[in-house]
Structure formats: structure tokens, C-alpha cells
Amino acid sequence: MGNWIINHGLTSFILVVWMGINIFLFVWFYFFYDLGDQFFYTRHILGSALAWARAPAAVLNFNCLLILLPVCRNLLSLLRGSFVCCGRTMRKQLDKNLSFHKLVAYMIGLMTAVHMIAHLLNVEWYNNSRQGVYDKLSTALSNLEDSDNTTYLNPIRTTDIDPQQIPTYFVFTTIAGLTGVIITLCLILIITSSMEVIRRSYFEVFWYTHHLFVIFFAGLVFHGAGRIVRSQNMDTIPPHNFTFCKDRSDDWGRIPECPIPQFRGGFPQTWMWVIGPMVLYLCERLLRFIRYMQAVRYRKIVMRPSKVLELQLVKNGFTMEVGQYVFLNCPAISQLEWHPFTMTSAPEEDFFSVHIRSAGDWTNKLISIMEQLPEGAQGPKMGVDGPFGTASEDVFDYEVAMLVGAGIGVTPFASILKSIWYKFKESNPKLRTRKIYFYWLCRETHAFEWFADLLQVLEKEMDERGMGDFLTYNLYLTGWDQNLTNAVTVRFDEDTDVVTGLKQKTHYGRPIWDKEFEKVRKENPTSVVGTFLCGPEALAKVLEKKCAKYSDVDPRKTKFYFNKENF
Amino acid sequence: MGKIEWAMWANEQALASGLILLTGGIVGVAGQFRGWQFAAYGVAAGVFVCLLEYPRGKRSKGTSVARTGQYCFTVCVKAFGPLTRNYYVRAFLHAAICVPGGFMLATVLGCVCLGIASLIYLAAAIRGEHWEPILPRTETQRKPVPPSIKNPPSNPPPRPPPEMRRKRVDDLEGAAYDNPIPVTANEY
Numbered sequence: 001m002g003n004w005i006i007n008h009g010l011t012s013f014i015l016v017v018w019m020g021i022n023i024f025l026f027v028w029f030y031f032f033y034d035l036g037d038q039f040f041y042t043r044h045i046l047g048s049a050l051a052w053a054r055a056p057a058a059v060l061n062f063n064c065l066l067i068l069l070p071v072c073r074n075l076l077s078l079l080r081g082s083f084v085c086c087g088r089t090m091r092k093q094l095d096k097n098l099s100f101h102k103l104v105a106y107m108i109g110l111m112t113a114v115h116m117i118a119h120l121l122n123v124e125w126y127n128n129s130r131q132g133v134y135d136k137l138s139t140a141l142s143n144l145e146d147s148d149n150t151t152y153l154n155p156i157r158t159t160d161i162d163p164q165q166i167p168t169y170f171v172f173t174t175i176a177g178l179t180g181v182i183i184t185l186c187l188i189l190i191i192t193s194s195m196e197v198i199r200r201s202y203f204e205v206f207w208y209t210h211h212l213f214v215i216f217f218a219g220l221v222f223h224g225a226g227r228i229v230r231s232q233n234m235d236t237i238p239p240h241n242f243t244f245c246k247d248r249s250d251d252w253g254r255i256p257e258c259p260i261p262q263f264r265g266g267f268p269q270t271w272m273w274v275i276g277p278m279v280l281y282l283c284e285r286l287l288r289f290i291r292y293m294q295a296v297r298y299r300k301i302v303m304r305p306s307k308v309l310e311l312q313l314v315k316n317g318f319t320m321e322v323g324q325y326v327f328l329n330c331p332a333i334s335q336l337e338w339h340p341f342t343m344t345s346a347p348e349e350d351f352f353s354v355h356i357r358s359a360g361d362w363t364n365k366l367i368s369i370m371e372q373l374p375e376g377a378q379g380p381k382m383g384v385d386g387p388f389g390t391a392s393e394d395v396f397d398y399e400v401a402m403l404v405g406a407g408i409g410v411t412p413f414a415s416i417l418k419s420i421w422y423k424f425k426e427s428n429p430k431l432r433t434r435k436i437y438f439y440w441l442c443r444e445t446h447a448f449e450w451f452a453d454l455l456q457v458l459e460k461e462m463d464e465r466g467m468g469d470f471l472t473y474n475l476y477l478t479g480w481d482q483n484l485t486n487a488v489t490v491r492f493d494e495d496t497d498v499v500t501g502l503k504q505k506t507h508y509g510r511p512i513w514d515k516e517f518e519k520v521r522k523e524n525p526t527s528v529v530g531t532f533l534c535g536p537e538a539l540a541k542v543l544e545k546k547c548a549k550y551s552d553v554d555p556r557k558t559k560f561y562f563n564k565e566n567f
Numbered sequence: 568m569g570k571i572e573w574a575m576w577a578n579e580q581a582l583a584s585g586l587i588l589l590t591g592g593i594v595g596v597a598g599q600f601r602g603w604q605f606a607a608y609g610v611a612a613g614v615f616v617c618l619l620e621y622p623r624g625k626r627s628k629g630t631s632v633a634r635t636g637q638y639c640f641t642v643c644v645k646a647f648g649p650l651t652r653n654y655y656v657r658a659f660l661h662a663a664i665c666v667p668g669g670f671m672l673a674t675v676l677g678c679v680c681l682g683i684a685s686l687i688y689l690a691a692a693i694r695g696e697h698w699e700p701i702l703p704r705t706e707t708q709r710k711p712v713p714p715s716i717k718n719p720p721s722n723p724p725p726r727p728p729p730e731m732r733r734k735r736v737d738d739l740e741g742a743a744y745d746n747p748i749p750v751t752a753n754e755y
């Protein structure tokens with residue numbers, strides 16, 4: 001239980017606060033519209049459907065404000081930098097920005113459904129009232145016209161077309177109705193193209209359809225401009241007392257106690273909620289564009305084995321931290337696509353590098369363009385946005401670090417290991433790490449030979465300084481066949497591993513995490529251990545559980561903190 | 568966007584449209600709206616579209632993720648053969664189903680969404696996609712066992728040379744390992 005609080009406490013607190021604000025807004029506005037005197041006559045026609053429509057509208061205002069904020073990655077990077085003082089738990093929350101974005105999106109979807117259903121009822125009942133189906137008061141209220149000395153209550157004014165079609169006609173000829181339909185349609189398209197299946201396999205569909213949010217916000221801001229939610233103007237002189245006058249609708253305007261009731265529409269408020277985040281998001285996109293326009297020079301282009309491209313780039317004023325990633329855009333391939341790549345160079349170097357593996361349309365085209373370049377030529381124009389932060393920046397704060405890289409997830413650790421080595425050589429005081437356990441899991445070593453080269457270099461340098469046990473690395477080859485086993489059993493007595501050429505032997509199959517955590521705990525009985533993973537979700541769940549299981553609430557004993565990087 | 572299978576997105580959109588049509592229809596019937604007959608149609612059409620679209624098709628490239636419990640729906644949909652396999656049929660079917668929804672406000676949104684799904688299905692059909700059922704792999708589909716395994720091994724397993732196998736009494740910690748089966752002490 002204590003471990004759960006350490007690892008999840010702040011997230012749960014934020015979620016509780018968010019939900020609390022949602023519930024408060026819903027209940028507050030529900031009772032505002034359900035009990036307010038100025039809505040007495042409106043409620044006479046609509047009942048509680050009025051409140052049921054306005055309460056989710058308030059929640060929608062709040063959530064539409066929130067939804068733009070987690071995707072302003074430059075703003076989040078800025079916040080992350082300024083939180084250096086406030087501890088790593090605060091900064092970890094910023095890594096969960098996409099999860100929060102999705103949660104807010106679900107709430108928007110749910111509230112839109114409630115809002116829409118309530119308005120369907122409202123429109124139907126307004127229509128019925130206009131047709132004279134309800135009681136005398138209702139018909140009298142609906143008959144109030146929109147002219148010089150009378151104001152209307154019922155926004156449905158037409159009576160001369162087929163009554164079944166009046167609601168549809170009304171919706172498509174009012175600002176609120178038309179914008180409502182358009183933005184709901186955009187929302188549905190955004191949601192269906194954001195399903196996990198579509199997002200993971202056909203990213204472009206997701207990305208381009210998601211830009212319908214521009215139409216969504218434009219429509220949202222104008223949605224209330226028609227002011228069709230009507231309330232009674234209680235400040236008329238003489239006042240119209242509805243308790244007395246509600247049964248005397250025939251006498252309105254004829255007796256002094258009951259002048260004709262005046263109505264006015266609600267002032268549109270949504271723009272006040274969303275204008276701030278819209279401006280912030282606009283600044284964010286502007287900043288991305290400015291960064292894109294800055295010149296990027298190629299220092300070196302290397303084709304690594306197994307179709308891996310290494311690009312060493314130089315950009316003015318570019319500074320990075322370990323394990324950060326950048327977005328790359330190559331107009332020669334696609335004008336609008338930005339793809340994230342983790343940087344594999346250390347901040348101590350005067351350039352930044354990325355290793356790009358052939359994994360889809362864009363990467364394949366890039367690799368083929370580079371292969372056809374003559375020696376020493378500059379590559380195609382490249383836009384670079386970033387760098388953006390991830391949990392890896394916290395690696396140096398832990399005395400003991402367990403780094404787990406699965407498959408392509410080993411990339412940020414190239415940067416981390418290089419940086420640790422530079423810091424160690426310079427005796428950088430920022431480096432609190434005394435011991436590193438590195439676990440590299442992959443199905444096959446194709447496409448990662450470059451990483452094995454890096455480990456070889458580090459191994460050699462560490463041996464020269466007699467620092468053999470600073471870095472313990474364990475390689476796990478999870479996919480192997482008969483030929484490999486034959487080769488290994490015959491040559492097992494050699495010093496270096498047959499697969500990687502490293503001194504540390506390769507293990508086969510998956511690691512037994514219980515054993516590994518036990519070993520780390522035994523060798524470091526009083527330390528705070530940071531566990532960093534870059535890999536699949538299933539592994540993240542396993543490691544998170546193990547961290548919780550092997551952590552001790554006692555501050556003198558070993559404690560494991562789990563950090564995950566994701567894109 | 569070369570490798571997009573439009574049918575996957577069309578499927579999500581059609582399923583969502585079915586649910587929206589169903590919801591609009593329920594509201595129309597429960598609220599006894601004018602034209603509730605169209606709402607009742609919306610309920611029936613929504614249920615039909617959901618049943619048809621619930622089983623996800625198999626992707627031509629990559630792993631297909633089936634929805635929970637979709638197997639019985641897959642069997643039903645597969646039974647209609649070319650009617651459900653062909654996406655042109657689905658495109659026109661959805662276009663036809665959505666039309667009556669336009670006659671009443673409660674079902675209008677479902678109608679428009681289904682219309683969009685129909686257009687995406689048309690795009691998928693033009694690109695030559697078709698629906699394949701996701702069926703669980705059966706025993707018979709496993710590769711036949713190669714004959715060499717049937718006989719017991721004729722050679723001893725490869726062993727390291729004898730100097731490696733000798734007991735390392737000077738380094739007992741390093742020599743220890745977990746045995747999968749119990750071992751008795753060496754009597755020699």
C-alpha cells in the first residue's frame with residue numbers, strides 16, 4: 001500500500017482534483033438552471049432537460065480548456081525545466097500528458113452525448129409547445145414574438161412547414177444548431193480515427209483527421225452566439241411576478257401586475273474558457289514552425305548494418321539533455337509529417353545524432369535518399385523540432401540505476417551511457433550514480449550492431465581504468481534458433497561472446513525479473529534505485545509490479561522507482 | 568499514406584454510427600417524438616449495423632486485433648459469403664440504411680456518420696480491399712513435425728572438453744548452480 005502511494009499518489013491526487021472540479025461544475029450549473037427564478041418559464045416548457053443540457057455544457061467548457069494544454073510539448077518542456085527544484089515526482093506527472101489528454105477527450109465525448117440528448121428533448125418539446133400541444137401557459141409563452149416591444153422565449157418561430165421536419169429545419173438554420181452538428185461530426189471523426197488500432201497502424205489517418213480540432217474549436221466559440229437559451233428579464237418596470245401571473249396568461253399586458261414578460265438570451269461564455277489555451281497552442285505551433293525554419297547542417301551521414309541510418313547534425317543554439325528526442329521533418333519526403341527520434345548522442349558532444357531504422361514509408365524513403373548521396377555531400381533540408389524531455393533526464397539523480405531497453409527502446413540508453421561515461425571521466429559532481437545495471441532485451445541483434453559497438457568501446461575504457469563493476473550489462477536474446485545454439489555451445493569457452501563480441505555473455509530467453517531485482521536489492525541494501533524502461537507496455541506492467549513488490553516503505557532500505565518512456 | 572487499409576477506419580466509423588443511430592432512435596422512441604416510427608427504424612438499423620460491423624476483419628498486412636467476444640459474430644457474418652466480403656456491397660448497404668434516418672432530428676447525426684462510413688468503405692472497395700474473417704488457429708494448421716525428431720538421438724549431446732567438466736573445488740560459489748532434478752552425491 002505504501003509503495004502504491006509512492007508510485008501513484010500524485011497522479012491519483014491530480015485525477016481526484018480534476019474529477020472533483022467536473023462534478024462541482026456539473027452540479028452547480030445543474031441547480032443554477034433547475035432552481036433559478038429567471039428560468040421558471042423556460043422550465044415550464046422544457047422541464048429539467050434544460051438543466052441537463054446546460055450542466056454538461058459547463059463541464060465541456062472546462063474540458064475543452066484542458067484538452068489543448070497537454071499537447072503543447074514546448075510549454076511542457078519549459079515547465080519541466082522550471083520544476084528542477086520541485087523533485088522528480090512532480091516532473092514525472094508531465095510525462096503522462098498524453099494519458100491525460102485521452103482522459104479529457106473521453107470526458108468531452110461523454111458530455112457531448114449527454115448535452116446532445118438533452119437538446120434533442122429540448123427541441124422536440126419547444127416544437128410541441130409551438131404547435132399548441134401543451135397547456136395554455138406553454139402556448140402563450142411560445143406565442144411571444146420577437147418584435148419591437150416583445151421578446152421571444154421559444155426559439156422555434158416557424159409553424160408553417162411539416163411539424164415533423166421543424167426540429168431538423170430549426171437545427172440547420174440556427175447558429176447553435178448548425179455549429180453543434182458540425183462540431184459533433186468533427187468530434188466523432190476525431191474519435192474514430194484515434195482508436196488504438198488506427199493510431200498504431202495508420203498514423204497519418206489519425207494525425208490528419210485530428211486536425212479537424214481547428215474546426216471544432218472555431219465552431220465551439222460561435223456555438224452560443226445565437227443566444228437561444230432564454231431567461232426572463234426580472235428587472236422590467238413594472239416587474240412581472242411569475243408566481244402571480246402564471247395562471248393569468250390571458251391578462252398579460254392588460255393588468256398592471258402582469259406586463260408581458262421579457263426574455264433575453266444567455267451571454268456566450270465558451271470563448272472566455274478556451275481563448276487562453278487556443279492562444280497558447282497557437283504559440284506552440286508558431287514555435288515549432290520557427291524551429292523548423294532554422295538551418296540544420298549535416299556533420300556526418302553513416303549507413304550502419306541492417307539498414308540503420310546514423311545522422312550527425314549540427315544546429316545553432318541547440319542544447320540537449322540525455323535521452324531526449326527530437327521531431328524530424330523532411331520536406332523532400334513529406335511536407336506535413338514530423339516523426340520522433342530519440343537522440344543517441346551525449347550532451348557533452350558538439351553535435352547531436354539520431355539512429356533511424358527502416359520501419360515504414362518515411363524512414364525507407366529517407367534511407368534511400370541518403371544512400372544515393374555522393375560522398376561528403378549535404379543531405380536534404382531537414383527541419384528539427386525539440387528537444388523534448390523524457391524521464392531519462394532523471395537517471396543521474398539515482399545512486400543505483402536499472403536501465404531496461406527492449407528492442408528499438410535501447411536507443412535512449414545509448415545517449416545515457418555515453419553521457420555517464422563523459423561525466424565520469426570529467427568527475428562531474430552532478431553524477432550521483434555509483435552503479436548501473438543495464439538490461440538489453442531484443443529478439444535479434446540485427447539493426448543494433450551499432451549499439452554493440454558502443455558497448456565494446458565502453459567496456460574497453462572501463463577495463464583500462466579498473467572500473468569493471470561500474471556498469472553491469474546483461475544482454476538477453478529472446479529469439480534464437482538451432483544454428484545459434486550450435487555456434488554458442490561449441491565456442492562457449494572463449495572470452496568474448498559469439499554474438500556480440502563483448503566480454504559479458506549473452507543470455508537466451510527473457511530475464512527472470514524476480515532474480516534480477518533480488519540481486520540488485522542484495523547488492524544495494526540501502527539505496528534508492530531508479531528503474532528506467534523503454535519498451536513495450538506489457539514489460540512496463542511487469543516491471544512496475546516488481547518495483548512495487550521489492551520496494552520497502554522503510555526509508556533506510558532499498559526503494560525502487562519506476563520510470564517509463566513512451567512516444 | 569501507401570499502406571493504409573481504409574476498411575479498418577471505415578469499420579470503426581460504421582460501428583460508431585450504428586451506436587449513434589441506436590442512441591438517437593432510443594431517445595426518439597422513449598420521448599415519443601414526432602415521427603417516432605423513424606426512431607424505431609433507427610433502433611433496428613443501429614442494432615443491425617452494430618452486429619454487422621462488430622467483428623473486425625483480418626488485416627492484409629500485420630497482426631489483426633480481434634474485438635472481445637467477436638468470434639460468434641465472425642461466424643454469422645462469414646455465413647453470408649460474398650455479400651459481407653465485398654466492400655462495395657457494404658458501402659451501398661450503409662448508404663441505403665442511412666437515408667431514412669434523415670427524416671427525423673434524433674437520427675440525423677447517425678445518418679450523416681453512417682453516410683461518411685459508407686464513403687470510406689467505397690474508397691476501400693475501390694482499392695481492392697475485402698473482408699476476411701479472423702479465425703482462431705486450429706490444431707490442423709500447425710506445421711507437420713519434421714521426421715528427424717521422431718527417433719531418439721543417436722549422438723550424445725555436445726559437451727565441453729573434460730577439463731571444463733571437472734569439479735571446481737577452489738571456487739565453490741562459482742561452481743554452484745540450480746539443478747532442475749535432484750542429484751545424488753558423486754560416489755567415486
